[in-house]
């Protein structure tokens with residue numbers, strides 16, 4: 001039952017360690033905008049519960065902002081990237097896609113089929129929508145790097161790198 005899931009999560013939340021309370025965003029933003037200092041780092045990674053940036057990069061709070069969506073696709077991340085850049089002066093974007101990604105198992109056609117059954121009145125709109133299917137992980141990383149590099153909304157001074165995460169070994173391989 002969904003309510004049992006939520007109750008379980010709320011129970012876990014009670015154990016939050018207040019000693020881990022973070023600094024305020026105004027202070028973080030000021031530090032990242034300090035001339036001569038490093039700007040912010042943003043990691044774009046998959047929603048998959050098996051691939052957690054804080055685990056595969058072994059960091060806690062305060063090192064990088066994380067955007068997660070199905071597949072870790074940059075097209076989906078642009079709104080968040082813009083807001084995070086204004087707040088945190090982004091100088092580095094790290095894109096991570098991974099082996100055995102759900103988006104390699106669920107083509108856009110499958111998502112469209114489900115949505116059309118649910119909302120047949122929106123069939124035309126659904127036909128135009130893209131859901132980020134991945135047929136080749138290295139290629140999807142190259143596409144997503146290229147999308148950000150081509151976007152006038154992303155500063156040309158931002159370092160953009162892409163990695164393929166092997167979920168069995170936890171190792172990252174850079175994709176150029």
Ligand SMILES: [Zn+2]
Pocket residue numbers: 046047048070071072098100101102103
């Ligand atoms: Zn995935």
